[in-house]
Amino acid sequence: MIKAVKGAKTKSGLQKYRVRINYTAVTGEYKQLTRVAIGFEQAKLLESTLTNEYRNRTKSGTGSAKLTLDGLYADFVKAKGLEVRESTLQTYSFKYAEMIRPMLGNTRIDRLSKSLLQDWKNGLGEKGYALSTRQGAYRLFNGLLEYATRLDYLPSNPLRALGNFKETLTVKPDKPVYTLADFERFIAAARQAAQEYEERHGDYSEWAFYVFFFLAFHTGMRRGEILALRWSDLDGGEISVRRSVNQSLPGGERETAPKSLSSVRNVLISDDLNRVLGEHRQRQEQVDGFSEGWRICGGARTLCKTLLGRRSKKYAMAAGVHVINIHAQRHSYTTRLIANGGDIQAISEQLGHSNATITMAVYAHLLPHKRAELLNVLNRK
Template structure:
């Protein structure tokens, strides 16, 4: 029944990892590990665990709170995920779990409390995707508790995820521009650039053109350098995040599939060539200049402001910058491009993600399918 000293200290106290061995009800040998601070506390915890084991012959449920569990979980995830992903986890937990569940001890946590938590969040007007993200973060946290033998099972699984509300039409889920609407939008952008004629203003024109013709993510476009363009091929190799306490972070793309090479359509290639010549007027120009921002990048807030202004001037409904990905995908789907190519261009981790988003745009072929079967006699 060993006690291990770790490299962590808190409020001057040394952290210890206490481990015991036990045999569960099925006869399987298992280990149980707990974290505490202070040598005396570690010995006391070991005695309590051994006592609990000898009485129950099964893993005792931890009396730590969810807040304490998350503090440990955060340290673990810090060594496993990117800084941007860790920040997103922290934001989601602080927004959805901390205010309602952090003071509850694991040995007191039950499905009724978790259902109440779901009900509270459901009444706050969050979008379904946001609610499901919150659920996913709490599920991962409690799965960690199970992995560490703090809980025998994850009680959240019995409650289930947030469900999709009814939409009048599937199209209500997506917002995008048609090709004609995009041309109207981008003509306004170009006109404003011609009037102001600054390198920064032209950067916004290039940004939204790339968004339409490639479907790339905002961070991917902002991170593009001229060295990422070879001939008529655009290589997506990195992303920029502006969400960590105002700090700009350049990271690898979102997932393995997000590393991709896209052939550049001729209209976009012409615009890129023209913009590169503008930037080359700077005597310090190098191939490491950002395609849109030059020596810097285009701030998220400024992109959003420009996007809203352009839509208003074009007398079009405002769509988010992320919706230019939907615009790109929808245009190609309507032209008959298969789902695998759509997924590749968007950098989705799997085709299922693409299908769940865009399946309703593909025409039903029930009549043709039945016609084929009718001829088999």
């Protein structure tokens, strides 16, 4: 419908018209859309354009009540493509393919009832996924359905009412970490392996693994952040963390931005670490082609994450200490700082957490000195 707006004309004398179309939303609701055009010809063109657009939207699979969850996910990924990192999209892909699609991929989104979604939650629980893994799948699924509601594909998000997976009342085992004594035995085994390899082959390459683990324990940096480090990232007594390396993306290794904005940070270098880095630089400088752009761990090439896992196990067995994964070196760093009374806000900044609340949530059980301080307050007369 086209209707002139009374008393509304432009300076050139053209009449303003109100263009209104009626349509049925994908939710089945009857709705109206109103726009304003200048001049009758423009009003007719606008009416035709809007009518065709909403008619096609209703007929097509995209945006219709017949849209399946697979179709919605495809739209969602396109929309997110320019907003998140490639590694995040890959995580989405894995979670959707493994934990959502098998049960619900072919289901029309207008048929995602609360009971069906509860069945999905129950099914994940029965498969034995870790709580954090299930919570990650929920966040992705919830994001999908929120996206659908924003586009009027659904009147509301039925999953939101069910809530995320909650922790059961079980005692969680402590995270496996290295004490300083454990690490000294571990790193001594790594140093011995590097020395023996150099003597046998006249090659410094094994030292890269030794330096990697020294960095991990003494900085708490993430694996990808350490792999991405170049000599040019050292600035006086600090390490400038500005990039990461991802070796799990299609097409091979990729240098990316760090995990989040808060991950871009400067990390302090201890005296022991400064000594190790100085020794390692002297080794690399003896190799043809050395430059400030070389990786600290790897030189002209980046260390392979698979080899890191193998070396970690090899050194641990040689040292007679328990085997921990690479990320547990980060936990070891944090545990040591907290146990020695480190300020939680400063530790959070070193780790690249967005705020100290995250650090507290993960490591609160490691704060016995805070409990002692509380008891002192309670005992004051």
